[in-house]
Amino acid sequence: MLTPVPAAAVSPESDPADVERRAAALALVAQDHRRLAVRWEALIMAIEVEDDAAIVRDCIVSLISCARDHFVNEEWAMRTLAAPEYLTHKAEHVRLLRDAGDMLKNFDAAFTPADWTAVAAFFRHWICSHHSRWDDALFARLPVPTGGAAPAA
Numbered sequence: 001m002l003t004p005v006p007a008a009a010v011s012p013e014s015d016p017a018d019v020e021r022r023a024a025a026l027a028l029v030a031q032d033h034r035r036l037a038v039r040w041e042a043l044i045m046a047i048e049v050e051d052d053a054a055i056v057r058d059c060i061v062s063l064i065s066c067a068r069d070h071f072v073n074e075e076w077a078m079r080t081l082a083a084p085e086y087l088t089h090k091a092e093h094v095r096l097l098r099d100a101g102d103m104l105k106n107f108d109a110a111f112t113p114a115d116w117t118a119v120a121a122f123f124r125h126w127i128c129s130h131h132s133r134w135d136d137a138l139f140a141r142l143p144v145p146t147g148g149a150a151p152a153a
């Protein structure tokens with residue numbers, strides 16, 4: 001595993017390649033966040049329209065899979081950006097995936113369509129609380145590369 005470099009050791013103006021890496025990392029994470037939003041919207045749509053457990057389950061699995069891929073990318077971005085909270089943020093990703101897996105087991109074993117709104121609320125909180133506590137804090141402290149914009153969480 002790579003050891004994060006203290007943020008102070010990396011200056012966004014230091015060299016063009018570094019600025020380019022930082023911009024690429026930020027863009028990748030921003031794209032992932034948009035993908036997660038689409039998966040979330042698909043889950044809501046499935047619950048509201050489809051009324052089919054298999055389709056709702058597919059949406060949950062897709063959301064979790066998208067999050068798993070995103071966490072790999074975001075952890076790479078944090079290493080690239082020398083984020084000092086890398087280890088604690090990564091541990092939070094592990095916890096999120098464990099909680100989502102538990103929720104999926106409950107969906108399979110115990111929940112009825114009457115519970116699906118609560119499942120959707122769980123996954124909304126699952127995503128939003130992490131973004132507001134960890135991802136927003138990550139990007140708020142990062143200098144925006146020249147010509148770029150901070151991604152929306």
Ligand SMILES: [Fe+2]
Nearest residue numbers: 074089134135
């Ligand atoms: Fe994160």
Ligand SMILES: [Fe+2]
Nearest residue numbers: 033070074135
């Ligand atoms: Fe994220």
